Amino acid sequence: MTDLKTCPSVLEAIGNTPIIELSRIAKDLPGRIFAKAEFMNPTGSMKDRIALKMIEQAEQEGKLQPGSIVIEETSGNTGIGLAMVCAIKGYQFIAVMSAGNSPERRQILEAMGAKVELVPQTPDGKPGQVTGEDLALVEKRAREMAEEMGAFLVNQFHNPDNCLAHYETTAQEIWQQMDGKIDYFLDVVGTSGTFTGIARALKEKDPNIQCWVVEPATAAVLAGKPVTNPRHVLQGSSYAKVPDLWDPAVCDGYITVSDGEAIRSARRLATEEGLLCGYTAGGNVAAATRIAGWCDPGARIVTILCDSGMKYLSTDLFKAKG
Template structure:
């Protein structure tokens, strides 16, 4: 029996990587009293306070297993903050130098965290966004900066927007956890789309278990490309989501519709989540909650429906 096996039996966790996943599913009964029930995965309890820790773990470990990434090789990624934080955690534990490029429009708290985890942070000027509102063009500018450095140092590019192991993390982790925690009693799942990884992986698993489960995408009001709408509001509060284009990883056969949420409702339900449930989360979480309640009120589901969404990250990552 190895020392690590003994540690596990004694309740000792070997590393931060072993803290990723298996987050609680919490009932938001004080915020939503019915009809139906609203449950949410507490992803802010992952090591860097974000859902993205899951895909970060998968994308790096799968790259190592495939031979695309060898011990000590440098890693580079473009991020809105959460993915970069997750990768910084994973690469710190596994011993990879990490460089990350991010728009200055994303909250500075994220850059502070990534630097604390040993990452080299490249912060790029915004193209047409503003602080707190990051556009697809802003992300493209960060990607251009990252590609220059990638070639200079010969780094492995994680490429979260096109990496298939992104959604695989949620197919193998998040979906099974939700199915187990609800004992299969779930009527709908919904979440906003940045890369689309969580929506695709979780929805694919749940629909394979029960094809009657409805899966919805949360989009910022006025920025609804998945719904097929003309973009009228590219600037919104949902950092890491709603970039104004359909994500490459998105699989339309998995979704049953979209739920549009205004900035005002995202702020409203973010505050209510804190005041009613004692949970301090970010704006994307506020949007997920607003959309879930909108869905429960819509008549699209049975009156006793169970809806599951995601508490994406900690509110400590955002300026007030």
């Protein structure tokens, strides 16, 4: 049994999540799929890592003082991670988010002491499908509030510490857990912090590792394809724009998934692997399954289970299968 130690706070429980082989989903495929269980971070998502890194770096740079107010635009997960960090460190946190995100996220933020500023979607917006246009409204409001209140704007979409958190922690854990035996790494892109940070670190260790981006079939902007429909279920990712933190130099390929594929894979994760995860994890696994079908026998594919499915119970994700 692994030796367990006490933690002086929940912040020390961030990271060191397990990698789980999806041997049931991939049982009839040539490739092997391994999933980094980031939903096992304290607040249920990989964003806990960047929340801690960005706040601690701001402290080191003197941007935060006792009593400071922290503001961030968020689809939910980064905000929830920041609410946790700010609760421990004593900062007031305000999350600015689109009304289109699932209500569970808003409820969790408020339960953790955060103030939530909801920004209405564009006139043709649809709940559960936040677009780049919706996000632009959120970003505008967050910047306005930060200026009005003299608050610290975390700015995850442009903050290099977002990438650095995954470069320093997630990627190193993956390398060690896989004993350096990785053929493919793939992940969706939202801010691009996770993909860029992990891919950059893995390629430094082994340039032969293939790093592939997963995008919605209707909004594969990084692959240079036209956006036919920016509304998709991959919440917190793929906003049909090239993010500031994107680095094409560490990307070897692009793969798209439909909403239906993401939903079916998320349901398979729950019913076949016992892993209750969100839409984006389903998208990652759908893409990994496709690569596992045509790769060399025994190839080892690593992807990310981004967040817990508990945040999607109000959506159609786990409702009667259609």
